[in-house]
Amino acid sequence: MTSKQIERRFNVLKTAVAILLSLGFALLVITFVSNEPVKAITAFIVGPFQKASRMSNIVEVMTPLLFTGTAICIMYQANQFSMIGEGAFLIGANLCTWVSITLQSMAGLPLLLICFVVAIMAGVASAMVPAILKVKFRANEVVSSIMMNYVLLKLSDYFFYYHFRDVPSGQQASYPIPTQIKLPKLIPGLRLHAGVLIGLAVCVVAYLFIYKTKWGYQVRMTGANINFAKYSGISVLGVALSTQLIGGAIAGLGGAVEILGRYDRFIWFGTQPGFGFDGVLVGVLAKNNPLLVPVAALFLAYMRTGADVMNRVSDVPIEFVDVVQGLIILFVAAEMFMAKYKHKLIVNNAKKQLEAKEAAN
Amino acid sequence: MPEEILLMDKITKVYPNGFVANKDVTFSINKGEIHALMGENGAGKSTLMKILFGIEPFEEGRIVLKGKEVRFSGPLDAIANGVGMVHQHFMLVPSLTVAENVVLGMEPKKGGMFDFEEAVRITQEACDKYNLKVDPRAKVEDLPVGNKQKVEIIKALVRGAEILILDEPTAVLTPQETAELFVELKHLKEQGHTLVFISHKLNEIKELCDRITILRLGKSVGKANIADVTEQDISRMMVGRDVVLKVDKTPAKPEETVLKVRDLKIVADSGKPIVNDISFSVRKGEILGMAGVEGNGQSQISEAITGLLGYQHGTISVNGVDLKGKKIREIRELGVSHISEDRNTYGAALISSVKDNILSDRYYKKEYNKGLLMDDKKINEMTDELIKEFLIKCDDRDDQVKMLSGGNVQKVVVAREFSNNPTLVIANQPTRGIDVGATEFIRKRLVELRDQGVAVLLISADLNEVLELSDSIIVMNEGKIAAYLEDASQITDMILGEYMLGVQTQTPEEIARVAYD
Numbered sequence: 001m002t003s004k005q006i007e008r009r010f011n012v013l014k015t016a017v018a019i020l021l022s023l024g025f026a027l028l029v030i031t032f033v034s035n036e037p038v039k040a041i042t043a044f045i046v047g048p049f050q051k052a053s054r055m056s057n058i059v060e061v062m063t064p065l066l067f068t069g070t071a072i073c074i075m076y077q078a079n080q081f082s083m084i085g086e087g088a089f090l091i092g093a094n095l096c097t098w099v100s101i102t103l104q105s106m107a108g109l110p111l112l113l114i115c116f117v118v119a120i121m122a123g124v125a126s127a128m129v130p131a132i133l134k135v136k137f138r139a140n141e142v143v144s145s146i147m148m149n150y151v152l153l154k155l156s157d158y159f160f161y162y163h164f165r166d167v168p169s170g171q172q173a174s175y176p177i178p179t180q181i182k183l184p185k186l187i188p189g190l191r192l193h194a195g196v197l198i199g200l201a202v203c204v205v206a207y208l209f210i211y212k213t214k215w216g217y218q219v220r221m222t223g224a225n226i227n228f229a230k231y232s233g234i235s236v237l238g239v240a241l242s243t244q245l246i247g248g249a250i251a252g253l254g255g256a257v258e259i260l261g262r263y264d265r266f267i268w269f270g271t272q273p274g275f276g277f278d279g280v281l282v283g284v285l286a287k288n289n290p291l292l293v294p295v296a297a298l299f300l301a302y303m304r305t306g307a308d309v310m311n312r313v314s315d316v317p318i319e320f321v322d323v324v325q326g327l328i329i330l331f332v333a334a335e336m337f338m339a340k341y342k343h344k345l346i347v348n349n350a351k352k353q354l355e356a357k358e359a360a361n
Numbered sequence: 362m363p364e365e366i367l368l369m370d371k372i373t374k375v376y377p378n379g380f381v382a383n384k385d386v387t388f389s390i391n392k393g394e395i396h397a398l399m400g401e402n403g404a405g406k407s408t409l410m411k412i413l414f415g416i417e418p419f420e421e422g423r424i425v426l427k428g429k430e431v432r433f434s435g436p437l438d439a440i441a442n443g444v445g446m447v448h449q450h451f452m453l454v455p456s457l458t459v460a461e462n463v464v465l466g467m468e469p470k471k472g473g474m475f476d477f478e479e480a481v482r483i484t485q486e487a488c489d490k491y492n493l494k495v496d497p498r499a500k501v502e503d504l505p506v507g508n509k510q511k512v513e514i515i516k517a518l519v520r521g522a523e524i525l526i527l528d529e530p531t532a533v534l535t536p537q538e539t540a541e542l543f544v545e546l547k548h549l550k551e552q553g554h555t556l557v558f559i560s561h562k563l564n565e566i567k568e569l570c571d572r573i574t575i576l577r578l579g580k581s582v583g584k585a586n587i588a589d590v591t592e593q594d595i596s597r598m599m600v601g602r603d604v605v606l607k608v609d610k611t612p613a614k615p616e617e618t619v620l621k622v623r624d625l626k627i628v629a630d631s632g633k634p635i636v637n638d639i640s641f642s643v644r645k646g647e648i649l650g651m652a653g654v655e656g657n658g659q660s661q662i663s664e665a666i667t668g669l670l671g672y673q674h675g676t677i678s679v680n681g682v683d684l685k686g687k688k689i690r691e692i693r694e695l696g697v698s699h700i701s702e703d704r705n706t707y708g709a710a711l712i713s714s715v716k717d718n719i720l721s722d723r724y725y726k727k728e729y730n731k732g733l734l735m736d737d738k739k740i741n742e743m744t745d746e747l748i749k750e751f752l753i754k755c756d757d758r759d760d761q762v763k764m765l766s767g768g769n770v771q772k773v774v775v776a777r778e779f780s781n782n783p784t785l786v787i788a789n790q791p792t793r794g795i796d797v798g799a800t801e802f803i804r805k806r807l808v809e810l811r812d813q814g815v816a817v818l819l820i821s822a823d824l825n826e827v828l829e830l831s832d833s834i835i836v837m838n839e840g841k842i843a844a845y846l847e848d849a850s851q852i853t854d855m856i857l858g859e860y861m862l863g864v865q866t867q868t869p870e871e872i873a874r875v876a877y878d
Contacts, residue, residue, distance in 0.1 A: 004760060006379070212734045217724045221717065225710035231669060231701060232721035233690030347375040347420055354381055 006349060010342050015285070017338065018331030019299070026324040030316055040314035047309030048302055054309065056190040060262060062294070062301035064089070066199030067254025068279025069286060069293040070206045071247040076288045077210055078243040079223045080134075084145040085251040086276025087152030088126040090268060092119035092255030094156040097266040098164045100177050107180040115181065116256050123252020124245050126152055131244035135237045141244065149272060157269050166265065174266035183261040195261035199294075202250060206290035219243055251276060281329060300325070363391035366555055367413075367524060372422035374408055378764045382408040383419070384579045390524070390572075395546065395556045397566040397587070399599055400576035401796045403766045406559050409576070410526050414446045415439040445522025447513040449529045455502035459495055460484040463516050487515045492548050506654055507538035511545070518554075525549070526557045531565055533655060533822065535858040543569050561599075563592040575599055608801075610808045613832035615644035618878055619785050619816035620666070625675035627661045627840075635661050637840040638675070640876035643785065648807065648817040649875075650831025650849060652824065652857050658840040659820045660702055663789045666818075667699040668692040669707075679785055693722055696784030700774055700791045702820070704767075708774040711763035715755055716744045718762050719777045751776040752802065768799030775803055779810060786810060789820045804830055824854045835875055836860035843867065845875040 030044070031037040048054050068085040075082050096119040103111055129148050133139035166175045183193040210216040221229040222239040229236050254275065259266060278300065285296035307321035331337055367390050374383040383405045390396040400406045411417040413424065415433030424431050426442060433439040436446070453462050460480040469479035484497035493511045501509060510530060517525055527546075531539045546556060546569065558570055566573060567587060575583040575598045583598040620643040627636035636658040643649045651659055664670035666677055668689040677684045679695050693699075701707035709718050720740060723729060729740050744758045753772045755765055762770055771791070778786065788807060792800040807830060811817050821827050827834060831849040835842050836857060844860040844867045846852050859865045 004756065004764065208734065212737075214725045214730055214735055217717070217720065217735065221710055221713065221721060224713045224717075225706075227706050228708070228710045228721065230689065231667075231699070231707040233688070233693045234721070235688075235690075343375075343377060346377060346379045350375050350379045350381050354384065 006342075006345050010338075010345065011287075014338055014342075015332055018328055021331060022324050022327035025327055026320070029320070029323065034314060034316050036314055040310050040316045043310040043313045044306040044316075047313070048305040050309075052190060054305055056187070056192040057308075058298070058301045058305045059192050059196050060301075061304050062297040063193075063196045063199050063261065064254050064258045064275045065278055065282045065297035065300060066196070066203055066293055067257065068251050068275050069282030069297055070203050070290045071250040071254070071276075072279045072283030073286060073288045073290045073293060074206055074210065074219070074250070075243050075247040076283055077216075077223045078219045078239050079226070080131075080141060080240055080243050080247075082127065082130050082141045082145040082244045082247060083276060083280070084127045084130055084148060084244065084248050085279045086272055086274070087145075087149035088123035088248040088251035089255040089258075089275045090149075090156050090273060091122045091126055091152045092252030093259040093268065094159055094255070094266060095119060095122045096256035097174050097177060097259055098159055100181055100260075101164050101175045104178040107178050111178070112181040112260070115260065116253060119252045119256035120249045121252070123248040123250070123255070125248075126252070127244045127248025131241050131248075134244070135241050149276070153272055160266060160269050164266070171265075172267065172269070176264055177260065177266070181260060182264075183257065191262070193261035195257040198257055199254070202253070203290045203293050206250070210290065215242075251279070281325060284329065285332060363394070365389055366392040366427060368425040369409065369413060370423050370425065372409065372412060372419050372424075374405075374412060374417065374419045376408075380764075380766075382579055383412070385422070386576065386579070386581045388574055388581065389584075390555060390557060392555055393550060393553055394571040395550055395558055395569055397570035397573040398557055398559045398576070399561060399566065399573060399595065401561070401599060401798075403578075403768060403796045404576040404599075405579040406576055407528065410446065410528060410557070410559065413439070414444060414526065440517075440520050440522065443521055443523040444526070445517025445520060445524070446526040447510065447517060447528065447530060449532060451509050451513055453501045453509060453512060455500070457501060458497065459499050459501060459504070459512050459515075460497035462501055462512055463487070463497070463519055465516075467520070483519060484515065487519050491515070491518060491545070491552070493545055505538075506533050506656070507535075507541065510534070510542070514545075514549075518549075522554070524555045524557065526559070528559045529561075530558070531560060531562060535654060535861050536824075536854055537858050537862060537864075539565070563595055566595070567592060608804045608808055608829055610830075611812070613647040613811065615647040615832070616814070617645055618642045619645050619680055620818060621676075621678045621876075621878070622662070622666070623676045623876065625662065625665065625672060625677065627658070627665060627670065627672045635840050636665070636672075639840070639842050640675075640873070641835055641842065641845075642875065642877050643816045643818050644877075645784075645816050646811060646814050647832045648811050648819050648830055650827040650834040651818060651820045651837060652827045652834055652861060653822070653837030653843075654861050655822045657837040657861075659837055660789065663699070663702070663787045663818070663820055666692075666787055667697060693781075696782065698778040698781060698783035698786045700771075700778055700786070700788045702790040702793065704770055704774050709762050709770055711770075712761055714759045715748065715753065715762060715765075715773055716740065716758040718773050719744050719747055719780075722777060722781055747776040747780055751779075751806075766796070768795035771795050771803065772799055775806065779806055783810070783815055785816045785818070787818050787820070790822065791819070792821075792823070792826060824857055827857070828852060828854065833875070835872075838863045838866070842872050842875070845872050847874070 027041055030040050034040045048058055068089055071085045096115045099118045100111060100115050103114065126148060130141045130145040133144045134141045160174060164174045166173055183195050186192045186194060210219060218234045218239050221234055222236050226236050282293055282296045282300060286292035303321050303324060307318050310316050311318040369386065369388040371385045371387055372383050373385055375381050386405065386409055388409060398406050408417060412419045415435045415438050431442060463484045464480045469476045469483065481497045488495055493515055495508050495511050501512060530542060534542060550556060560566055570587050572586055573595065574581055575595065577599060623640045625636055625639050626634060629635050653659055661670055665672045668687060679697055682695055684692055705711060729736050741758065748758060751772045753776060754769050762773060791803050807817055819827065819830055828849060834846040834849045834852060836844040838861060843863060
């Protein structure tokens with residue numbers, strides 16, 4: 001076995017152990033805080049599979065994460081740590097809603113396409129701000145994108161309150177989104193919508209882009225060693241700019257898909273809905289590989305659904321899932337987690353190889 | 362009866378990438394001797410010393426220092442136990458004075474404040490005692506390399522080092538500075554210090570050391586009194602065969618000028634001129650060597666030519682095309698190849714595969730793309746061919762470059778830079794820190810390229826390399842050309858050394874001869 005193979009196997013093992021450990025810890029917490037721990041744990045683990053509607057719910061929860069997770073993958077591959085996914089997703093959904101309401105007379109496929117384009121453009125425009133600040137003025141994109149997210153939140157609130165809030169209906173929601181452009185349901189009787197297909201397509205295209213095209217090659221090299229990329233003649237500033245814009249575009253599209261797939265009205269205001277930040281979690285779990293994004297997103301969605309079920313049938317609150325999430329991130333992101341074990345594996349293997357070589361000589 | 366001061370017994374070290382750097386290495390030194398540690402690059406010398414100095418942990422074995430088993434948790438621990446180390450790359454703060462560097466971390470205080478005068482006194486005392494001449498009040502950045510090294514040695518001695526490890530101390534020195542260092546080291550020995558001297562220059566070891574330990578491929582293969590062995594014996598033990606580092610080459614047949622540098626001036630951010638008005642040319646079919654102590658503007662010249670660094674004044678042209686304002690890719694498209702002196706920063710992306718590293722200057726070209734996607738089949742073919750041609754030792758093209766040895770990383774760089782039909786090769790320290798086999802290979806390829814009509818600018822701090830490969834030589838000193846030596850075969854390293862140190866300088870007229878059209 002080569003050290004390369006050990007490394008690869010170890011990474012899978014490490015992620016698995018991280019997930020199991022955090023789940024184990026979660027179960028431990030449940031047994032302490034709950035009066036009916038067995039019921040709560042059952043609801044959490046098995047609950048999501050007990051009804052078709054819950055399984056449909058898993059996929060629904062997963063769908064937006066496919067977009068924001070992929071956006072993170074592309075940006076992180078180039079070492080561009082923009083958090084703009086959050087704001088881009090929100091403003092994409094917001095403008096998509098507004099346009100659909102304004103132009104509802106035309107309805108149908110053309111309007112749907114216009115909505116998508118508007119959301120994508122909104123995402124690009126949002127990402128442009130931290131991206132240009134980075135390229136022109138070397139401003140750290142982590143900080144400026146997070147700040148930009150607040151600007152976008154307030155902008156979204158403004159559009160909502162002043163332009164398309166359904167005041168007469170008396171609820172805190174927009175006018176209804178025209179039903180003709182809502183994404184079709186995939187299975188009759190379930191809420192599962194076609195957005196998941198778009199999301200999976202985005203993952204595949206992003207994978208091809210990163211690993212199979214010359215543009216993706218530039219992205220990977222810039223991320224692997226920016227000095228090397230520069231020395232080789234790659235325009236690293238161009239890569240920094242374009243990956244952030246692509247990330248914004250994908251997140252913006254995600255916002256449109258989410259709103260058109262799951263909601264009748266736009267209802268996000270006041271606080272950030274959090275899809276962009278969840279995308280970071282998904283991207284980290286997927287090791288920046290878009291092909292692993294569906295797996296990571298599915299896992300997260302399963303946990304969310306489980307927590308939701310548990311919340312309804314037992315006395316454990318839904319926030320509990322955030323604790324588990326935090327633990328997973330901690331274990332997966334911790335480089336040195338299980339490093340001693342890995343080193344032992346490698347040492348033993350290297351010794352064996354050396355002996356084999358000597359025996360052969 | 363010599364007294365054993367240090368024993369490293371059956372040390373085994375495996376790096377996280379699975380590389381076995383040391384396998385059952387036993388290394389023993391006696392009090393008051395100068396002990397040479399020899400071996401090719403990659404033989405495990407540096408690793409062994411890093412283990413001794415507490416920088417790297419080890420898997421098996423034990424270290425016995427003055428009869429007591431020890432295991433240092435880090436360099437501080439090692440220093441506290443009387444082991445000091447002078448690294449190849451100096452660990453000094455350039456903007457501080459010599460005295461401040463010497464007492465760094467153990468500053469004398471007076472009334473809670475740093476007592477500079479006391480620091481000067483401590484430093485001066487050490488200078489006098491060990492006969493090392495440095496001005497304690499001088500700023501380190503203003504010192505020549507040889508003196509920086511003395512500061513490192515003083516630093517270790519002031520901290521109470523009885524055993525002093527010197528990692529290739531002569532690699533950066535001129536022959537004259539080396540001679541001076543040897544006098545000082547012998548003086549240290551007389552005062553009862555024990556020295557470990559790492560080098561791969563046989564003549565130096567013969568001259569300076571008492572005993573020798575030789576490593577090969579991570580194992581100790583020999584131990585002897587220097588007086589009992591010949592240079593040939595040592596070299597045979599080191600590489601397992603007789604080393605022939607002679608490159609056969611015919612006299613150059615230079616043709617028209619390819620690279621033309623005129624009145625080039627590069628000023629650092631601090632306002633200090635680094636390259637000061639230099640002009641030279643490199644012709645098709647010749648190797649122009651650029652010798653000089655490192656830090657005399659050579660790196661900046663290579664970076665200016667290849668587009669990595671801007672310049673304030675002057676022109677650089679390749680085959681008549683002015684490079685001013687050109688992007689790096691445009692310069693590469695003119696046929697300029699660049700072996701960077703720092704392969705880990707510029708030459709390669711260590712976490713990427715061999716394939717991706719070879720691809721970096723050609724990935725966008727039509728021949729490697731099919732529609733929107735890259736043509737994997739063609740790329741794989743090209744990569745495999747180069748791996749074979751350049752004898753890159755790896756499991757396959759998907760191996761991460763960081764898993765390879767230094768020599769093989771450099772071969773990856775060279776495979777890329779030599780296979781893109783270059784018209785001009787800027788080779789900056791092309792064989793630094795790599796094993797003899799790879800060195801020999803790369804040198805041969807450089808001469809082959811020359812014979813095929815490529816213009817080569819060879820920048821090297823290794824005088825043997827410059828003398829061996831170059832057809833003509835320019836010597837750099839303080840950002841200027843100190844000499845143009847038209848026929849490299851007539852030059853000795855002593856002559857080069859004098860120009861490098863600025864002891865001698867040619868007249869402007871003599872130097873201007875290298876700026877032909």
